Amino acid sequence: MKFFLPCLLVSFGLHLATISADGNPLLYLGFSSTNLSMDGTATITPSGLLELTNGIVNRKGHAFYPDPLSFRKSHNGKVQSFSVSFVFGIRSSYLSMTQHGLAFVVAPSKNFSDALANQYLGLTNTVKNGNPKNHFFAVELDTALSIEFKDINANHVGININDLNSIESSSAGYYDDKSDSFQNLSLNSGDAMQVWVDYGGEAKQINVTIAPLEKEKPVRPLISKTHDLSMVLQEPAYIGFSSSTGAVNSRHYVLGWSFSMNRSAPKIDTTKLPKLPPKGQKPQSKLLDIILPIGTATSIIVMGAIIILLLRRRLRYAELKEDWETEFGPHRFSYKDLYHATEGFQNKNILGAGGFGKVYKGILPSSKLNVAVKRVSHESRQGMKEFIAEVVSIGRIRHRNLVQLLGYCRRKGELLLVYDYMSNGSLDNYLYCEENNPTLNWAQRFWVIKGIASGLLYLHEKWEKVVIHRDIKASNVLLDSEMNGRLGDFGLARLYDHGTDLQTTHVVGTMGYLAPELVSTGKASPLTDVFAFGTFLLEVTCGKRPVSNDTDYNQEVLVDWVLEHWRKGSLIETVDTRLRGYYNVDEACLVLKLGLLCSHPFTNVRPNMHKVMQYLDCDLPLPELTHAEMSFSMLTLMQGEGFDPYTLSSSIGTGSGISGGR
C-alpha cells in the first residue's frame, strides 16, 4: 500500500504535484497509493480509506501530508489565504456513542508522540495544552463533552488555537441555502460528511462549513471567526489529521481531502470516494455483503426485517452472564432496568464524563431510587471475575462519606456501575466555577474535608480489608443533598489493572495527585492515597488546581506554591480569594500545613489517616514543620522522575486495590 504506483494513481487517487505557496493544490479521492506520514493507529484500508483510529479504546492516530508547506510568501510576511476540504466518517460499535473525535490540524511538527490519546484528541497533553508555543491551528469535530474544555455539547465543531478549549465552537450542523434555517447534523451518525475550512489572509477570517455528503457547500458558514493566523502558524508547517478514542471504541475515517494555498480547495467529487464500511458491522465482516444481495427478493426482505427487529429487541437488552456470577446475583442489575432508568442512555441524562466513561442520571423503575450509572467500556474478560468480586465486596462498604455502590451490570465490551445519586454534583464544580457562581464558604469546605478524611480512614483502617482508593481528587468528591462530602469511584482503578491491553494509555491516578514513589515503583499504598489527600486539602483551601499553567504558561505546582508562601511566612495569602476573607484563620492554617505534610515526597513524613483525623479534630497538635524537612520542590521531583503521564500507564496500577484481610 505504501508504494507509489502510477497506475493506481489514475484509478484511486489524484495527487497533483507538491503543494506550493503559489497554489498548486492537493487532491486525494481515497488514499490508496498515497504517501502520508502516519503514526499511532492510523492506516490506509484496502479500500482506500484513511482510518485514523481502529476501534481500540484510548488510542490516537495521525496522518500528515509528508512535506512541510510554506504559509507565507516571504519569511516575515503574513499567512496567506488557504482552503481545505475533506470528507470524514465516524463509526462505533455502540449506537450513537463515540469518543473523542478528529481534527484537521496545521502544526509545526508531525511528531505528536507526547500528546494524550483521550479528550486531548492526540494534539496536546495536560501540561502543554494552551501553551502559545504549540503553534497549532485545528478544526475539531468533537463527539464527546469535555467539561474541562468548556465544550458546549457532545456533537460540536470548534476552532482550536494551541488549546483544546476552542476559541469558537458551534453545535454541528449547517445553514440551508434556501431557507437559511439551521439543520442539525450528528457527527457520529455513521454517515460521511464534508467539511470546508477557509482562511482569508486579508480579512484574517476563518470560516468552517460542514454539510452532508450529498449537499453542495452551503453559502453561509457554520462558524466564521476573525483570528490572525500569522500570530499562530510557524514556517514551515505541516497539514494533516489527528484523532483519538477515549473509553468508547470509535473509528475515525477520512475519505477524501483537498487543500490549496491562496485559492479555493479543489472540489471533491464525492462519487469517486471509497465507501465507508457497511453500518452496524465490524469493518472486516463481509456478512452484510452476502446477505444483502439475497435479500433483494421482497419476501426475504420482509422476513429479514422481522428477524432483525426481533434480534434488535433482544440485542438491545443483551447482557453477558456467566456461571460464577450467580453468587453475586443480588448485586446484578438487568440492563433493561438500567436502560429504562436512564431513558435509553439519552444525552440529556448525562451527568458528566470522566476518564472511564460517561455517567448518566437515572431513576430505577422498581424502587424509584435516584441513581448514577457509570458506563465503562472494557474489552478484556481476563480478571473480570476478580473485579466483579471486588465490586460486590466494595458494594458492601457503607459509610456516610462514601458514595454507595449499589451494583453492576455487564454487557459485551462494557460494564455498568450503579451508584447512589448525589444531587449536588462534584466538588470541583464549586471550586472552579465562574466568578459570579456561588462557591462554598469555609465552614462547608472544612466540613467536606473532615468528611472525606473520615471516609478515607474508613477505607484504610476501619473496614475488614484495606482498600486503597487510588484516585482521590476534587472531581471524585461528590456532595449529597445535605452538602456532605462523599468519596466516589473507589476501586475503579482496579479495572485497568486487570486489562490485558498493556499499551493502554489510561493513567490510573491523576496528574498532580500522584505520589513520587507511585510514579517510580507503580505500587499504590495507603500513603499514596494520603499524598493525594494532601493535594486535595490544598486544592480546597486555595481554590487552585494541583497543576496549573501561570500567565506565562509555565507549569505551576500547587504544593510548591503553598510551600513557598510557608517559607516566606505568608501562608495565609494562599487561601482562596473567593472566600473574601471570611474564614477561620486557625483552621485554614491547620489544613494548609496538614496538606503540605500529607503531600510530602518522603513517605515517612506523611501521617496516616488515623493521625490526619486527630489533627483535623484538634485532638493532637500538628507537628511543627521544619525548614530542613520542607526543602523540596515537587516540580523538580516530578521532572526528575520522568513524570510524563503518557509513559506512566504501564508502570502504574500494578499494585493491589484491596490487599489481604486483617
Ligand SMILES: Nc1ncnc2c1ncn2[C@@H]1O[C@H](COP(=O)(O)OP(=O)(O)OP(=O)(O)O)[C@@H](O)[C@H]1O
Ligand atoms: N454518584 C453520582 N451522583 C451524581 N453525579 C455523579 C455521580 N458520579 C459521577 N457524577 C458526575 O459525573 C461526573 C463524571 O464522573 P467520573 O467519576 O466519571 O469522572 P471524574 O471523576 O471527573 O474522572 P475519573 O473518571 O478520571 O475519576 C462527575 O464530575 C460528577 O459531576
Ligand SMILES: *[C@@H]1O[C@H](CO)[C@@H](O)[C@H](O)[C@H]1NC(C)=O
Ligand atoms: C514517501 O515520503 C518519504 C518522506 O517524505 C520519502 O522518504 C519516501 O521516499 C516517499 N516514498 C514514496 C514511495 O514516494
Ligand SMILES: *[C@@H]1O[C@H](CO)[C@@H](O)[C@H](O)[C@H]1NC(C)=O
Ligand atoms: C518525537 O518527539 C519525542 C520527544 O518529544 C522524541 O523522543 C521522539 O524521538 C520524536 N520522534 C520522532 C520520530 O522524531
Ligand SMILES: *[C@@H]1O[C@H](CO)[C@@H](O)[C@H](O)[C@H]1NC(C)=O
Ligand atoms: C438541534 O439540536 C439542538 C441541540 O441538540 C436541539 O435543541 C434542537 O431541537 C435540534 N433541532 C432539530 C430541528 O432537530
Ligand SMILES: *[C@@H]1O[C@H](CO)[C@@H](O)[C@H](O)[C@H]1NC(C)=O
Ligand atoms: C467567510 O464567510 C463570510 C460570510 O459568509 C464571507 O463574507 C467571507 O468571504 C468568508 N471568508 C472566506 C475566507 O471564505
Ligand SMILES: *[C@@H]1O[C@H](CO)[C@@H](O)[C@H](O)[C@H]1NC(C)=O
Ligand atoms: C493570490 O492570488 C491572487 C490572484 O488569484 C494574486 O493576485 C495574489 O497576488 C496571490 N497572493 C499571494 C500571496 O500569492
